[in-house]
Amino acid sequence: MSPLNTNDLKRIFEKLDRNGDGFVSLNEFKWFLQKIGVQTSLDEFESLLDKTSLDLLDFLFFYDTMVMQNINGDQSKGVEENKDLESDLAKAFKVYDLNGDGFISCEELQIVLSQLGLWNEHCGRDSKSMVKVYDTNSDGVLDFEEFKNMMLLTTS
Structure with a gap:
């Protein structure tokens, strides 16, 4: 991908x-x-x-x-490093998954980004498009794999 x-x-x-x-x-x-x-x-x-x-x-x-x-x-960096990364991503996913349903909605994304000071009024219209970019199955929310792809691809 x-x-x-x-x-x-x-x-x-x-x-x-x-x-x-x-x-x-x-x-x-x-x-x-x-x-x-x-x-x-x-x-x-x-x-x-x-x-x-x-x-x-x-x-x-x-x-x-x-x-x-x-x-x-x-x-090739090693299995242990990948396990650490996976664990860190799982923890980050839980921060965004406010209701614990296993998915990150547009609303949850906006709330957490606001709490982190990374969201402001004129960004509000973009939460759906932010999710849509990485929502590979087009269900309107991010599951863990989609979240992981988002995090790995945007930090590379």
Whole structure:
């Protein structure tokens, strides 16, 4: 499962394609990496991509490859670390699941974020869309697996 959907990646691709030619060149990609604090030479980057530019399909494949490498890298960190992470996420889930029904509703999310000082009046209209982004079964609430995905994907 990819943290960003295809529409998100297409918008990112279009932003990176600064000259609008339908390709993201190494220079355009390097510009982006520098903006997010990743320093690499064009030669290193070209050897990583094995191309001088990426079309949208190449870009999607590259992104999915990087996500899979990160997931596989996380798995190699060790079972004990993953158990600790799972335990911490379960505790955090219980904080948000105010009524203890095993799900986090839009209302529960808004209440807890308000209590943490991370919510204000003009954010109120977004609690449903925040849940919707990670609600993979479209039931209007987050179960533990959806919550876990949300937490892991937004902190990566």
